[in-house]
Amino acid sequence: MQAAQNQGSDTDLEQIADLIEIARDFGARGWTPATSGNYSIRLGDGSLMVTRSGTDKRKLRQADLMRLDARGTPLEDARPSAEALLHVQIYRHDPTARAVLHVHSPAATVVSRRSAATGSIRLENYELLKALRGIETHAAAVELPVVANDQDMSRLAAAVTPWLERSKLPPAYLIEGHGIYAWGPSVSDAARHLEAMNFILECELLERR
Amino acid sequence: MQAAQNQGSDTDLEQIADLIEIARDFGARGWTPATSGNYSIRLGDGSLMVTRSGTDKRKLRQADLMRLDARGTPLEDARPSAEALLHVQIYRHDPTARAVLHVHSPAATVVSRRSAATGSIRLENYELLKALRGIETHAAAVELPVVANDQDMSRLAAAVTPWLERSKLPPAYLIEGHGIYAWGPSVSDAARHLEAMNFILECELLERR
Amino acid sequence: MQAAQNQGSDTDLEQIADLIEIARDFGARGWTPATSGNYSIRLGDGSLMVTRSGTDKRKLRQADLMRLDARGTPLEDARPSAEALLHVQIYRHDPTARAVLHVHSPAATVVSRRSAATGSIRLENYELLKALRGIETHAAAVELPVVANDQDMSRLAAAVTPWLERSKLPPAYLIEGHGIYAWGPSVSDAARHLEAMNFILECELLERR
Amino acid sequence: MQAAQNQGSDTDLEQIADLIEIARDFGARGWTPATSGNYSIRLGDGSLMVTRSGTDKRKLRQADLMRLDARGTPLEDARPSAEALLHVQIYRHDPTARAVLHVHSPAATVVSRRSAATGSIRLENYELLKALRGIETHAAAVELPVVANDQDMSRLAAAVTPWLERSKLPPAYLIEGHGIYAWGPSVSDAARHLEAMNFILECELLERR
Numbered sequence: 041m042q043a044a045q046n047q048g049s050d051t052d053l054e055q056i057a058d059l060i061e062i063a064r065d066f067g068a069r070g071w072t073p074a075t076s077g078n079y080s081i082r083l084g085d086g087s088l089m090v091t092r093s094g095t096d097k098r099k100l101r102q103a104d105l106m107r108l109d110a111r112g113t114p115l116e117d118a119r120p121s122a123e124a125l126l127h128v129q130i131y132r133h134d135p136t137a138r139a140v141l142h143v144h145s146p147a148a149t150v151v152s153r154r155s156a157a158t159g160s161i162r163l164e165n166y167e168l169l170k171a172l173r174g175i176e177t178h179a180a181a182v183e184l185p186v187v188a189n190d191q192d193m194s195r196l197a198a199a200v201t202p203w204l205e206r207s208k209l210p211p212a213y214l215i216e217g218h219g220i221y222a223w224g225p226s227v228s229d230a231a232r233h234l235e236a237m238n239f240i241l242e243c244e245l246l247e248r249r
Numbered sequence: 250m251q252a253a254q255n256q257g258s259d260t261d262l263e264q265i266a267d268l269i270e271i272a273r274d275f276g277a278r279g280w281t282p283a284t285s286g287n288y289s290i291r292l293g294d295g296s297l298m299v300t301r302s303g304t305d306k307r308k309l310r311q312a313d314l315m316r317l318d319a320r321g322t323p324l325e326d327a328r329p330s331a332e333a334l335l336h337v338q339i340y341r342h343d344p345t346a347r348a349v350l351h352v353h354s355p356a357a358t359v360v361s362r363r364s365a366a367t368g369s370i371r372l373e374n375y376e377l378l379k380a381l382r383g384i385e386t387h388a389a390a391v392e393l394p395v396v397a398n399d400q401d402m403s404r405l406a407a408a409v410t411p412w413l414e415r416s417k418l419p420p421a422y423l424i425e426g427h428g429i430y431a432w433g434p435s436v437s438d439a440a441r442h443l444e445a446m447n448f449i450l451e452c453e454l455l456e457r458r
Numbered sequence: 459m460q461a462a463q464n465q466g467s468d469t470d471l472e473q474i475a476d477l478i479e480i481a482r483d484f485g486a487r488g489w490t491p492a493t494s495g496n497y498s499i500r501l502g503d504g505s506l507m508v509t510r511s512g513t514d515k516r517k518l519r520q521a522d523l524m525r526l527d528a529r530g531t532p533l534e535d536a537r538p539s540a541e542a543l544l545h546v547q548i549y550r551h552d553p554t555a556r557a558v559l560h561v562h563s564p565a566a567t568v569v570s571r572r573s574a575a576t577g578s579i580r581l582e583n584y585e586l587l588k589a590l591r592g593i594e595t596h597a598a599a600v601e602l603p604v605v606a607n608d609q610d611m612s613r614l615a616a617a618v619t620p621w622l623e624r625s626k627l628p629p630a631y632l633i634e635g636h637g638i639y640a641w642g643p644s645v646s647d648a649a650r651h652l653e654a655m656n657f658i659l660e661c662e663l664l665e666r667r
Numbered sequence: 668m669q670a671a672q673n674q675g676s677d678t679d680l681e682q683i684a685d686l687i688e689i690a691r692d693f694g695a696r697g698w699t700p701a702t703s704g705n706y707s708i709r710l711g712d713g714s715l716m717v718t719r720s721g722t723d724k725r726k727l728r729q730a731d732l733m734r735l736d737a738r739g740t741p742l743e744d745a746r747p748s749a750e751a752l753l754h755v756q757i758y759r760h761d762p763t764a765r766a767v768l769h770v771h772s773p774a775a776t777v778v779s780r781r782s783a784a785t786g787s788i789r790l791e792n793y794e795l796l797k798a799l800r801g802i803e804t805h806a807a808a809v810e811l812p813v814v815a816n817d818q819d820m821s822r823l824a825a826a827v828t829p830w831l832e833r834s835k836l837p838p839a840y841l842i843e844g845h846g847i848y849a850w851g852p853s854v855s856d857a858a859r860h861l862e863a864m865n866f867i868l869e870c871e872l873l874e875r876r
Contacts, residue, residue, distance in 0.1 A: 069488075070278075074380040074445035144377060146448070150455045153374065165571065167607060167636035168562060171492040177609045178635055189376060191386045217387055218376035236492035239564070245455060246568045246663060279696075283798040283863035353795060355866070359873045362792065398794060400804045426805055427794035454873060487697075583780065585816060585845035586771060589701040595818045596844055654701035657773070664777045664872060 055081045055139065056089065058227035060100050062141070066231075067098025071143035071238075077219070078121035081139045081227060082131050086110050090120045090127060125193040126200065130223050133204040134211070139230040140223040147241040148220035155186045156216035163240050171236035172210050173224070184237065185213040212237045264290045264348065265298065267436035269309050271350070275440075276307025280352035280447075286428070287330035290348045290436060291340050295319050299329045299336060334402040335409065339432050342413040343420070348439040349432040356450040357429035364395045365425035372449050380445035381419050382433070393446065394422040421446045473499045473557065474507065476645035478518050480559070484649075485516025489561035489656075495637070496539035499557045499645060500549050504528050508545060511537045543611040544618065548641050551622040552629070557648040558641040565659040566638035573604045574634035581658050589654035590628050591642070602655065603631040630655045682708045682766065683716065685854035687727050689768070693858075694725025698770035698865075704846070705748035708766045708854060709758050713737050717754060720746045752820040753827065757850050760831040761838070766857040767850040774868040775847035782813045783843035790867050798863035799837050800851070811864065812840040839864045 059079055066072060077097045080090040088108045091097065095104040107115040112128040114120060127140045155161040163169065164181040172182065185203040190196040196215070203213060211233050212222040220241075222234035268288055275281060286306045289299040297317045300306065304313040316324040321337040323329060336349045364370040372378065373390040381391065394412040399405040405424070412422060420442050421431040429450075431443035477497055484490060495515045498508040506526045509515065513522040525533040530546040532538060545558045573579040581587065582599040590600065603621040608614040614633070621631060629651050630640040638659075640652035686706055693699060704724045707717040715735045718724065722731040734742040739755040741747060754767045782788040790796065791808040799809065812830040817823040823842070830840060838860050839849040847868075849861035 070448075073448040074377055074441045076377055076380070076445075144448070146451055146455060149375070149448075150452050153452075153456065165607070165635040166567070167633070168492055168494055171494070178607050179609075189374070189387050191388075215376070217374040232492045239488075239491040239562070239567075242564055243568050243571070246564060247571065279866075282866040283795055283859045285795055285798070353866070355869055355873060358793070358866075359870050362870075362874065398792070398805050400806075424794070426792040583816070583844040584776070585842070586701055586703055589703070596816050597818075650701045657697075657700040657771070657776075660773055661777050661780070664773060665780065 052081075052083045055083075055227050056102055056105070058231075059105075059139065060102065062227055062231045063097050063100035066141075066143055066234075067096075067100075069145075071145040072097040073144060076144040078123055078127070078142050079140070080124070080127040082137065087115065088112075088124075088127065088131065090124045093119045093121050123193065125197055126221065129197045129200060130204070130221070133201075134223065136225045137211075137223045137230075138225050139227040140221065141227075141230045141234050142219060142221045143234065143238075144219035145238050145241075147238055147245050148214055149217060151241045151244060152186050152214035152216045152218065152220075155214070156188060158186070160185050161214075161244070163244070166240050166243065168236045168239055171232050173229075173233075174208075175210075182210050184210055187213065187215055189216045189218045210237065261290075261292045264292075264436050265311055265314070268314075268348065269311065271436055271440045272306050272309035275350075275352055275443075276305075276309075278354075280354040281306040282353060285353045287332055287336070287351050288349070289333070289336040291346065296324065297321075297333075297336065297340065299333045302328045302330050332402065334406055335430065338406045338409060339413070339430070342410075343432065345434045346420070346432045346439075347434050348436040349430065350436075350439045350443050351428060351430045352443065352447075353428035354447050354450075356447055356454050357423055358426060360450045360453060361395050361423035361425045361427065361429075364423070365397060367395070369394050370423075370453070372453070375449050375452065377445045377448055380441050382438075382442075383417075384419075391419050393419055396422065396424055398425045398427045419446065470499075470501045473501075473645050474520055474523070477523075477557065478520065480645055480649045481515050481518035484559075484561055484652075485514075485518075487563075489563040490515040491562060494562040496541055496545070496560050497558070498542070498545040500555065505533065506530075506542075506545065506549065508538045508542045511539050541611065543615055544639065547615045547618060548622070548639070551619075552641065554643045555629070555641045555648075556643050557645040558639065559645075559648045559652050560637060560639045561652065561656075562637040563656050563659075565656055565663050566632055567635060569659045569662060570604050570632035570634045570636065570638075573632070574606060576604070578603050579632075579662070581662070584658050584661065586654045586657055589650050591647075591651075592626075593628075600628050602628055605631065605633055607634045607636045628655065679708075679710045682710075682854050683729055683732070686732075686766065687729065689854055689858045690724050690727035693768075693770055693861075694723075694727075696772075698772040699724040700771060703771045705750055705754070705769050706767070707751070707754040709764065714742065715739075715751075715754065715758065717747045717751045720748050750820065752824055753848065756824045756827060757831070757848070760828075761850065763852045764838075764850045764857075765852050766854040767848065768854075768857045768861050769846060769848045770861065770865075771846040772865050772868075774865055774872050775841055776844060778868045778871060779813050779841035779843045779845065779847075782841070783815060785813070787812050788841075788871070790871070793867050793870065795863045795866055798859050800856075800860075801835075802837075809837050811837055814840065814842055816843045816845045837864065 075096050078091045080088050082088055089105040092104055092106050106118045112124055130140050131137050161184045167178045169175050169182055187199045214220050222230055224230035224233050284305050287300045289297050291297055298314040301313055301315050315327045321333055339349050340346050370393045376387045378384050378391055396408045423429050431439055433439035433442050493514050496509045498506050500506055507523040508526055510522055510524050524536045530542055548558050549555050578601045585596045587593050587600055605617045632638050640648055642648035642651050702723050705718045707715050709715055716732040719731050719733050733745045739751055757767050758764050788811050789808055794805045796802050796809055814826045841847050849857055851857035851860050
């Protein structure tokens, strides 16, 4: 039992190390301008580590992460990112999720503004769709949700809920003028999902359909 | 008193170190091509440190900064950047300003040329607007001034004055074909304002409205 | 004879070292997002080294390569990239080929989607066409094949075959929504071909003809 | 006399060091894809150092440069870049030129193709025009020549000659589908001219007039 817990702790530490590396990589690409973006992981014990409000994600250190319980209540005396509630919601709906990544990439921001009226964007004929779980051919069409932005996090979460309850959606969604959320069973899976989605959004933008 | 002064000096040194780091970062992004751009900070004693004329901002060193008094008169035998007067003007109008950053990013240059006829550009529905002081929702519309370029710095400053006197404007403006100025109560605040504005201008360009 | 073999081995090691360097370079440019892309070299003894399935090409190490015989049968207990068959096919058709590189660059992905209906794209009046073997003037028009994507590798290879049998084609082709393949008599030659083609595709995209 | 020569040698060494740094910088920006581009400096004794044919400019070393006399005749047993004749021509027409830089940037390549029919491109209202010698206001309009590409270097040089003989032109020209040449009284001046011109061409492309 003790050994199992230790293994759990080791995995948590690996996830934190991976998150720090990914945060610096995404930051260098210009996806977290002006201290924007937020990241979280779910630890082995079910609690969450979320980025504190206002930190520079390009220079993420372990001290910039704070602990919340599974419902989003801070377990330490600090202010989590305003959008921690959206992370909590994703972990609740997807029991396999262990990491949630949110960035403000130019492609996600621009496509989300353009597609907000339609409510989603249809992506097909990209080999990279296969980077998503359960997708085994480029011929599959993927519907990526786009929800309206809202400063009231409960209301924003409520707009996201119907999408999370549908099956066969990619582990990602856009918020209008605000960027992309993506998740997965590990930091590297979530990062692969985010990268694949963002690459496809860049291509859509270059095609300007 | 002595102690207070020493603390002041320490803060000044931190601002200089932050400015050198930001200058290299912005340079690496291609925002200060061909030795363009200029930067300044206001020291604890009210005097200014401004980049000398013609230096390569990508390799900024402390020796590339020179001291001016609050009215812009050089306190040492060197030639400040031609646009030092615009920095002086910003510090005079905004008593909280401690750093002014000016770069020639492609997005700011192109948008400023396109919007010069209108005199300003209206930005809304970007979550990143919240990176500006006093803005707490993406739904706020921000009016970013665009003034015509002029080689006569007094005349250029006169064109900027009415904008600086209006309230509720972002701590930034564009000059036609010339780039962006942004400021704030510290180097990192000014950099955050500049980054947020530039990110939004890049998005506007990608949307090509 | 022994000496000749040793020289052969040295060359193989050099090719592996070059491949690792190129993989990191191409990765840093964003050409292998979300673990996409695959690479191979043909060794002096005719066998192949191909990237394993699912590895992050931006951090390619020698251990991420596995050995296949000339017909594509694994010589070790691991799973090669799903597209290894396309590499085998190129080596079979071009006896001078010693390296095959495949990436998902944005330019190749977008142009391939746009030109899939026509089946090829005509490139001319680029000085960089001279980077291709046998091309000695920018005035030469080059026809770059674009084949439809397919998850059945035998069928995809069959679609490529007629192109490989034609002469006077560049050592490269596109797959719709999937990216570019390029090859050459060494890793650096294949990389030069890929870079030249990709540069020209970026220009085509900027021209948006 | 001996002392003067030594000073000359010191300056030559500094120019070589600056050229190596600039070549790596321009290479990292993607301006010399597929071993393209070429560079030269004029030494204190009037002879030239020019990049050898086929070298990777991103990794330029002093050994990649070879010596030519002022008329372009190799002073050592190696093959200079095919375009060395264009460098020789610039040094002959501009006695103040000490460095010539040629790159294949995407912006220069695309704009040169688009403007080849007109024979030149008019640039105005860019503050960065002031980076060119003799230009003291953004309001000056600069006419940048665009000559048709040609594999016959004597014929290509002949097409350039009338432009070099006109006064009030920028120290730069474009060749259709081939990129940009820029020069100046030192490596850093030539680099500043090239960077300023290329920045403005990128802006023109973003404006897509």
